Amino acid sequence: MMFIKSNASDFSEKFEELLGRGKMDIAHVSAIVGNIIEEIKTQKNAALIQHITKFDNWTPSSDDELKISTESMSKAYDNLDTKLKSALHLAYDRIKLYHEKQKPKSWFDTEENGTILGQKVTAVDSAGLYIPGGKAAYPSSLLMNVIPAQVAGVENIVVCTPTPDNEPNELLLAACHLCGVTQVFKVGGASAIAAMAYGTENIPKVDVITGPGNIFVATAKKMVFGDVNIDMIAGPSEIGILADDSANANHLAIDLLSQAEHDEMASSILITPSQKLADEVKVELENWLLKLPRQEIARKSIEERGAIIVTADMDEAIKLMNDIAPEHLEVATVSPFDLLPFIKHAGAIFLGHNTPEAIGDYVAGPNHTLPTGGTAKFYSPLGVEDFMKKSSIISFSQKAINEIGQECALIANTEGLTAHEQSVRVRLTK
Amino acid sequence: MMFIKSNASDFSEKFEELLGRGKMDIAHVSAIVGNIIEEIKTQKNAALIQHITKFDNWTPSSDDELKISTESMSKAYDNLDTKLKSALHLAYDRIKLYHEKQKPKSWFDTEENGTILGQKVTAVDSAGLYIPGGKAAYPSSLLMNVIPAQVAGVENIVVCTPTPDNEPNELLLAACHLCGVTQVFKVGGASAIAAMAYGTENIPKVDVITGPGNIFVATAKKMVFGDVNIDMIAGPSEIGILADDSANANHLAIDLLSQAEHDEMASSILITPSQKLADEVKVELENWLLKLPRQEIARKSIEERGAIIVTADMDEAIKLMNDIAPEHLEVATVSPFDLLPFIKHAGAIFLGHNTPEAIGDYVAGPNHTLPTGGTAKFYSPLGVEDFMKKSSIISFSQKAINEIGQECALIANTEGLTAHEQSVRVRLTK
Structure with missing residues (x-):
């Protein structure tokens, strides 16, 4: 872990490392992904079936078998534990409510000479949502992608998710039923992105593709961009924390680890003017690590990509955090709203001691699909607007x-x- | 020109051609553009100077020479014809007023249990605007890119434009002064996009790159997407017209030609249930063509990519036009607002007999940078939001x-x- 004061002689050099975090070198997978896309474009489902055989270890015997039945989704939903069902409904309702508030409206204005100018905002006709599968299949990702598309008013929503060994994740199926999604295909990786971008015998061509994925998925999204729209090109997860002495070191340590447990490539960065807090968090990190089932991943992430930086004051801490532009930013200070005007770049800002990042992953309401790797300097959270587009109105x-x-x-x-x-x-x- | 009834036996086939219009095959320039980007990334201005020598036929003798002096801009402005100056000011003021109305606001909402949720909207720190140079240097393009960035509140605005033979377009310089732009570099093509995406000795790295360009520029924008944000990938210009018998055939013909004169690759498409109007417009097109200085370009465009389609009724005309999703759509009918609810996809919609597309290119107020080639199904006009991004707020x-x-x-x-x-x-x- 990088544990450093901002006035250290090698600070600039070390800080550059943090700024370069999460850069994906898509060049070395471009050729592979380019071939996959070309195969899907020309051979459609025949190519999909080959890719599924190769990557997911089973062979669909017909086009129909690519699709998950709505019966299996409703069955998975019925089998949900009651408490979990109610938690997912709470999440669904809160996410929907928040996204309804961000829905843009058509508007116009008139001039006395008879001019009318405005913008008409309409939903795209169709959206394709990519949801990672297998062990990393998160029902929350489904909710976070489906709900903004539904609130936008998208008529045709398609979901693609890989099902290794032809075993769909039951939780994901249940979440599909809960959201009312009916077109779900057992297709993953770059093939899925290409299938939704160009269409196959039974997978509809869509207008917008969103959703997280590995480097192959990210590269495919970049390659089909222009033929469809995409949300963003996302990398490993990250958290930045700005804190002062009022913060609870134990809480901050588990917050840092909540990103570290995602992925060895995740970044967790605390910046504080308090040396005391920095020292305490360092100790608490070790205490927590020993208790985590995902200790191995979290430890590697913290050791290789974690950082605690002690600054001269909070102004400097904010400046450095703006340079980092983290995906998630916790502001764990005595009066966090005082700092809000000065925070320029972050995917989501979690204010105050009672607002851990994880609350935003599931139930708070805002989207958990957020720009990573410093791209919060120019990308926004996934939202209703990603599923809508505007037309200028002139009369x-x-x-x-x-x-x-x-x-x-x-x-x-x-x-x-x-x-x-x-x-x-x-x-x-x- | 395609002159066809929608019930013709070969209609579907012909219509497919229209849907495939404007597709750019960027694959064959990808390798070249990839090399250019790599050279700029590693050798910065040294590579830029080589590219300028090769493509623009002059050799900057220092980094400073890449930059256009503010003195030359203010001189160009002073030399403007008085009427033109006042016309450009009118355009500037109207474009600014319209874009101010579309500026998104930060918002929040509270719950009685003490929750605060919202979105903070902030400008990006820096924007790079690409403006084509030489003979196709349009001052209106500068206004349409600079003003939304300024209204968004972008602090650092950079302009790149090629200057063949080291002769900047005086009108463009004047427009730079009018807009108050100070960082203008004599750099064009894919090199310019790479320079703004990654920075050089004196060209700042930016967060967002916008602006029109040829296939090399478009390909470079797609390649740097992810490292910066971009507006859209735009192709040749196009106009669609929905009209009924109330329309003036002479007016519609010159409107169709106003796109055709841009580019041999431009598309001009009239769809109407009126055979009479269709026949008249066909005759008027020829009359107008003979009068146009840019006849050669316009004729080639109309002959190879123009279309007049006669439908059974207006409903069918609208349906076909939604499939086409044109960049510009004129609705030249007796009561055009009646049709607005049914028009789903178009970059800009020009309503009524007094609203030629050209009014939107210069002075109406809305942006003239619009999605082409059917991408109005998922892209929006360039706007203030392209220069801003959001952070979720959770407390x-x-x-x-x-x-x-x-x-x-x-x-x-x-x-x-x-x-x-x-x-x-x-x-x-x-």
């Missing part, structure tokens, strides 16, 4: 075009576009 | 986490993530 009256038509025609003429110019001039009545 | 009270913490911990446990579970449990007081 001119005779009076309105008479008022500004000459200026329009002059600029068009200056740019050498006389058909543009004439299309305005023919409509002028004075 | 829980002790009471709030007590209320839903158990459910959160249960889901985390079910997903096998016990550090997540514990990070919630340690905070529960009941």
